[in-house]
């Protein structure tokens with residue numbers, strides 16, 4: 001089989017190197033795009049991370065493609081309809097970082113509640129004053145969790161450890177988890193109205209696109225905090241800027257933005273600024289958010305711990321082995 005592994009760092013290669021004994025394995029540090037796809041038209045298996053776009057155009061460049069092993073939980077960067085039509089199997093890493101991403105939620109939240117970035121910046125300048133650094137306790141506050149899958153449940157568990165009350169919304173409630181962890185399911189609107197801190201953990205789907213927009217911000221408590229480590233498309237960033245500037249939302253911690261791959265690679269912006277591939281209004285809104293003092297943005301790094309990346313590589317390797325052995329696992333299509 002010709003196997004091409006994209007977006008791979010040199011130290012990660014060892015997870016796949018022994019496949020070379022029986023297969024033609026190629027490592028590419030670049031993302032997969034319409035341009036980079038041209039280099040390996042004979043690929044039968046490809047593996048990427050989330051910054052590659054496996055849209056219909058890109059998939060068309062691989063006439064022999066049989067399998068995609070995404071090194072992520074989310075698979076919204078892959079055009080599943082084309083994969084189904086062409087019988088290309090898609091395997092993901094269903095759970096590798098529920099603790100990891102949930103811990104990042106609290107890294108963002110505690111950085112907000114303790115004005116951590118400003119406080120550290122200040123002492124680095126030799127300034128030990130307290131002005132403007134008064135924060136708030138998490139204990140006793142209400143955490144609203146939207147999506148109680150692997151990560152949402154873990155975030156609820158940590159919130160309980162901080163003595164927060166937890167209310168949650170999910171289209172498929174897990175009452176046993178609620179009972180075990182100590183949270184209550186409520187209607188979506190009730191969760192919005194009750195939350196001092198709202199944390200999003202639903203996947204990016206057509207149903208969750210702009211799930212949090214002007215109407216939802218209006219239903220939230222004055223001065224609530226929004227944390228999004230799920231996907232950028234879930235929040236309408238233009239409405240978020242409105243809610244932040246009116247004070248409705250006091251602060252936001254975001255690990256994901258709608259146009260984040262473009263922001264990550266400004267050169268891409270120059271190439272694509274006049275194309276219709278990107279939503280330029282969202283892109284502009286992202287750039288405004290990047291400059292607000294009450295918004296903390298991390299570069300989609302919630303998953304990025306040594307332990308989680310090891311688990312991603314291990315599961316991806318077993319996904320490849322299972323497919324090659326005609327016993328595919330972790331298929332999403």
Ligand code: NAD
Nearest residue numbers: 074147148149150151170171172201202203229230302303
């Ligand atoms: P999961 O599949 O275990 O849980 C998702 C939950 O969302 C499920 O309980 C599901 O019922 C619920 N859901 C789906 N659609 C819904 C809707 N319309 N309304 C309400 N609930 C809905 O996924 P997970 O492992 O907890 O991950 C959640 C998301 O986090 C992923 O899809 C991914 O986009 C994101 N993620 C981000 C990072 C990062 O580094 N920032 C890392 C991993 C995952």
